[in-house]
Amino acid sequence: MTKSINKVYLLAKAMAKNSTADNDPFKHKSLKVAITVIGGGIMLLCAVLVGYFTHLLTQAVVIINPQSSGTEAAQLIMYFISVFGAVFGVNVICGWLYFSSDLARILPYPFKPDEICMAKFVVGYLQESIMEFLVIIGILTGYMVADGVSILGIIFAVFGVVLLPVLPLFYCGLFSIIIMSLAKKVRSAKGVHMVSTICGLVFVAIFVASLLQLDDITAEGFIDSIAYGTNMFINIMQYVFFTVPLLCFAIGGQNILLFLAFVAVHIAMWIVLDLLSSKLYLTGVSAVMSSGKKQIRTEGKQAKIHSLFMSCLLRDIKTLLRTPTYIMNCVAPNVLLPLAGLIVLLTGAGGSLRGLINSLNAPNVLVLIAIVIASALVTAMSGISSSAFTREGNHADLLKYIPVPLKVQVNAKVLTALIFSLPAALLGTVLLCVSVGAGAVLTMLCLAGSILSVICTVYTGVLFDAMHPKFVWDDELSALRGNMSTFLHMAVVIAVGVVLGAVYFIFSYEVLVPIVLAVLAVATAVLAMYVSNRTVMLIEEMEI
Amino acid sequence: MSKHLIEVENLTKVYGKDFTAVDNVSFHADEGEVIAFVGDNGAGKTTVIKCITGILQATSGKISVCGERVGNGIESKKCVGYTADNPDFMLRLTCREYLEFLADVYELDAEARDRNIETLTRRFEIQEVLSDRLDSCSHGTRQKIMVTGALIHNPPVWILDEPMTGLDPQSAYRLKKMIREHAEKGNCVLFSTHVLDTAEEICDKVVIIRKGKVVCFDTVESLKKKYGGHSLEDSYLNIVGDEND
Numbered sequence: 001m002t003k004s005i006n007k008v009y010l011l012a013k014a015m016a017k018n019s020t021a022d023n024d025p026f027k028h029k030s031l032k033v034a035i036t037v038i039g040g041g042i043m044l045l046c047a048v049l050v051g052y053f054t055h056l057l058t059q060a061v062v063i064i065n066p067q068s069s070g071t072e073a074a075q076l077i078m079y080f081i082s083v084f085g086a087v088f089g090v091n092v093i094c095g096w097l098y099f100s101s102d103l104a105r106i107l108p109y110p111f112k113p114d115e116i117c118m119a120k121f122v123v124g125y126l127q128e129s130i131m132e133f134l135v136i137i138g139i140l141t142g143y144m145v146a147d148g149v150s151i152l153g154i155i156f157a158v159f160g161v162v163l164l165p166v167l168p169l170f171y172c173g174l175f176s177i178i179i180m181s182l183a184k185k186v187r188s189a190k191g192v193h194m195v196s197t198i199c200g201l202v203f204v205a206i207f208v209a210s211l212l213q214l215d216d217i218t219a220e221g222f223i224d225s226i227a228y229g230t231n232m233f234i235n236i237m238q239y240v241f242f243t244v245p246l247l248c249f250a251i252g253g254q255n256i257l258l259f260l261a262f263v264a265v266h267i268a269m270w271i272v273l274d275l276l277s278s279k280l281y282l283t284g285v286s287a288v289m290s291s292g293k294k295q296i297r298t299e300g301k302q303a304k305i306h307s308l309f310m311s312c313l314l315r316d317i318k319t320l321l322r323t324p325t326y327i328m329n330c331v332a333p334n335v336l337l338p339l340a341g342l343i344v345l346l347t348g349a350g351g352s353l354r355g356l357i358n359s360l361n362a363p364n365v366l367v368l369i370a371i372v373i374a375s376a377l378v379t380a381m382s383g384i385s386s387s388a389f390t391r392e393g394n395h396a397d398l399l400k401y402i403p404v405p406l407k408v409q410v411n412a413k414v415l416t417a418l419i420f421s422l423p424a425a426l427l428g429t430v431l432l433c434v435s436v437g438a439g440a441v442l443t444m445l446c447l448a449g450s451i452l453s454v455i456c457t458v459y460t461g462v463l464f465d466a467m468h469p470k471f472v473w474d475d476e477l478s479a480l481r482g483n484m485s486t487f488l489h490m491a492v493v494i495a496v497g498v499v500l501g502a503v504y505f506i507f508s509y510e511v512l513v514p515i516v517l518a519v520l521a522v523a524t525a526v527l528a529m530y531v532s533n534r535t536v537m538l539i540e541e542m543e544i
Numbered sequence: 545m546s547k548h549l550i551e552v553e554n555l556t557k558v559y560g561k562d563f564t565a566v567d568n569v570s571f572h573a574d575e576g577e578v579i580a581f582v583g584d585n586g587a588g589k590t591t592v593i594k595c596i597t598g599i600l601q602a603t604s605g606k607i608s609v610c611g612e613r614v615g616n617g618i619e620s621k622k623c624v625g626y627t628a629d630n631p632d633f634m635l636r637l638t639c640r641e642y643l644e645f646l647a648d649v650y651e652l653d654a655e656a657r658d659r660n661i662e663t664l665t666r667r668f669e670i671q672e673v674l675s676d677r678l679d680s681c682s683h684g685t686r687q688k689i690m691v692t693g694a695l696i697h698n699p700p701v702w703i704l705d706e707p708m709t710g711l712d713p714q715s716a717y718r719l720k721k722m723i724r725e726h727a728e729k730g731n732c733v734l735f736s737t738h739v740l741d742t743a744e745e746i747c748d749k750v751v752i753i754r755k756g757k758v759v760c761f762d763t764v765e766s767l768k769k770k771y772g773g774h775s776l777e778d779s780y781l782n783i784v785g786d787e788n789d
Contacts, residue, residue, distance in 0.1 A: 007649075014645045018636045105633040108597040108626040109649050110618040286601035290559050 004115055011111060011119035015102070016126060043131055047138035050077065054142030057223070062146070065227035071248035072226045072234065074143035078164065078244045079237035081135055083203045085168035089128055090196035093169055094176040096124040097281070098288045107285070117277035118270075121173050129165040136161045144251070152254045159259070160247040163266050167243045170269045177276055180284030187287055207233050308404045312412035317419065406536040410462065414532075417458040425450045445517060452520035459527040466538035548572045548608070549623075549701050549732040550579075550596060555605035557591050565591045567756040568605070573701075573732040573749075578723055580743035581736040582780065583753035589736040590629065592753070593705050596734070597626045610700055622650065625694035629705040629736075631686035635679035639670070639689045642678060643696060650697035657696070664692040667718060683710040691719060695726070702726055704735035708742055720746050744776035752783060759783060 057073035097120050106116055140157040179195070180187055210233035214221045225231040238245050243265055250258035306314060400406075429450040430443065550573040557566040566588040573579045581589045594600040596607055598614055598621055606613065612620035634642050640661075647657035665671045668688040678686055687710050694702060702723070708716050723733050724746055737743050743750060744764055752760040760767060760783055764776055771779040 010645070010648050014634060014637065014641075017641070018634045102633060104594070104599050105628060107599045108621060108624060109646075110621040111649070112618055282601070289600055290557070290603075 004112065007111060007115045008118045008122065011106070011115065012122040015119060015123045018102075019123065019127065043134050046131075047134040049138075050135050051138030051142035053077070054139045055146045057226075058143050058146035060223050061227040064224060068227050068229070069249065069252055070147045071143065071245070071252045072229070074139050075238070075244050075248050076226055076231070076234055077139050078136070078248075079234065079241055081132060081139075082164075082168045082237070082241040082244065085128070085132060085165055086171055087196055087200040087203065089124075089169045089172040090175060090192060090199065092128050093121065093124045093172040094180070094192045096120045097173070097176050098180050098284060103285065104289070112278065113281040113285075114274045114278035117173075117177070117281040118274055121169070121273065125166065125169050128169065132165045133161055136164055140251070143248075147252065150254055152256075153251045156247065156251045156254075156259050156262075159263065160251070163262070164243060164247060166266055166269060167241055170273060173273050174276065177273075177280050177284060180288060181280040187284070188291065206236055210234075309408050309412055312404060312409050313415055316413055316416040320416065320420065400539065406539050407532055410532055410535050410539075414458055414462060417461065418454065421454050421458065422451065425454050449517050449520055452517070452524045455524050456520065456527055459524075459531040462535055463527075463531045466535040547575050547611075549575055549610055550734060551606075551608040552592070552596065553606045555592065555595060555607060556603050557588075557595055557600060558603045565756055566595070566753075569753065569756070569758050571751050571758060571761045573734055575730050575732060576727050577749060578727045578733045578735075578747045580747035580750045581734060581753065582738075582740065582743055582750055583736075584784075585738075587753045588756040589753055590705055591756075593703055593734070593736060597621075597624060597703060622697075623700045625697065625699035625702045627687075627690050627694040627702075627704040627707055629709065631678075631683065631690045631710075633678075633690070635686075636677060638675055638677050639681065640674040642689060643674075643693055646693045646696050652697060660696050660698070661692070664695055667722065668692065668715065684712055684715060687711055688715060691722070695722075700731045702731060702733045704733070706737060707735055708737065708739055716742075740775070740777040740780055750776065752780065754784065 054074055054077055057076070058070060061068055061073050062070050097117060100120070103116075111119075140160060144153055144157065175195075176192070179192065183191075210225075210231055211222070213232050214225055216224075222231075226234065229235070243262060246258055246262040246265065249255060250262055426447060429446050552572065553570050555566055555569040556564065558564050569588070569592060571579070581592065583589050591600065595602050596609065596614060601615060608614065609620040610623035612623065614620045634645070637645065643661050644657070647661070652660070661674075662671075665674065668691070670685060670688050670692070673681055673685055673689075678689065681689070687707070691704075691707070694704075704723075707719060707723075711719060720742065723735065727733050727748075735747075747764065749761065749763050750767060751758055760771075762770070767776065767779045767783075768774075771782040773779045773782055
């Protein structure tokens, strides 16, 4: 047993070191420091905001129902975190366990199947949970500040921060091992993506149902349901993610027995996963490695002659469309997130966004919501724009040696990113305009603003990528997440949001729209000219 | 009578529903032997090697390494040193970290690991790069580190998939010498290659695989006698020609 754990530790240590070491060492140390500070700052800001929100919600729940345990607000947010962990973790854990490129290199070494599986699970957990650790620290801090701090509570909370993300990933691991070894029909990355999407939709459906079940669909009604324990979402999730109430009650009641149960459950999870992987892991791995090659039918098709630009464009689009991770992680959220956001808003307002604005008695919220949604869209799109460019990976020198001008290739990549980004942005904008009853003129202006925003974002993404290219795309998911331009984009979006907010408070609504459009138009023109020239220069200087 | 260190009996591997990559392959490698695995692209060489090393599970048939059945636990893997065709593994570790990792995997004591790392890296003249990250090394240097890693536990069975790719002439010469020396110590070496001159130069026996089937398993001299020609290349072309006919 000890020997086996040592082997797990040995392999996990090597894999973690291999995957966390600087991927593309920065040429400029200052750029690295700046990106680290920005990235860390954004993560910290999120944790502080979540903590503050937990604090406010806990106070509200205790005031509404003094008989409540006081942990309900913290539980609710932890359930959200757990749901995210479970839904997005399926792809990560399954990818790590079955589709990572290092698997064929590890298998010849004398590791038992369960040792490989557990080591990979540990590394997947560590990589997937860094942001979660911070957010859980925020939640527990917010809760304890509102409900009272104790030494025992702090000790329990420390364990909680480390162990809470385990259960959702344990489900993912369990699910992956069973599916990949037993279910032939979904035994592919695409099948797992599909199942994780279905799981996500089920969770969303439960949440929407819990909203619809409220007598009074308002923020007050929702908080009441949390305080009086009638919220359907919480009542279901407390069984699915049972470690959350165990920890919360252990901290709240300073109950050592509950805390020991919390720890024991995690030991049991390890044992279950270890036993299951010793029996089934190799079967799944072998099945995945022995699956037939996917073929694209090309026979009978007449060869077509394309222009240089069109040929580059079609190649980029085909590559992206045939990359499931990219479709599921970049394209799908871009389409689903604005729609889901709008549905939640509409549901919350009893059918219309105008109703929501009226109920809040603040017409200017319209502008804020528009800015927030636009920011969310723009931020999400950064994933697309940033990944489209350096997808050539280690073969990026291809850009240089094929006899196609670099400018043509860069423009083809820009257009590819636009093709994938614009429809979602335009759809979101139209839906928003229709919901608020905006007139034709305002809708057209908003659409123009949306198009300009996306173009700006894509060009900025291309520039960031050229400045800090990422060439290792063996593990698609890590590459997408590790792409620093996403963080830089978020920083830009936050800065733009702050500027817009300030402009709004200084000037009136009528002044804001033309200013924003004018700024965007100028920025787009300048960016388009600057980026295509600068990117070409950077590619020429690039040493791959 | 020498002992079979690798024994492959009626190995069949099917990918997906109906693509038979390897069909009823049998051969064996004994102590002191160097076996070359030769065939066209897509003939099934790498699939057989992956089945022997435990990367793939055979659809049917039996494989044993050092008397241990492959697929039954990890005992067979302890006897094998494997050098893959692509030296892209754990690239963000330094060369020393990579070798230390493998020394831990094969549970070498401190003295043995230091001695083996020192001896092997000196032979390839790569002591200077031990502190460098693998991804900063050239393809050839990485390949040398991978070879060093495969031999770190002095395995009775050494398997190499296209080992000469990317090596400079001097390193290729050294590797060929190392392959021979490893076999002469009573171990066996199995390597796949497209370079028939290399195969002829260092191997005792040749396995010629074509479209997933073994068409020949014999010594180089016997092949030349049986199929004619002055070199292994001539014999190979005669065999392939026969097959095509």
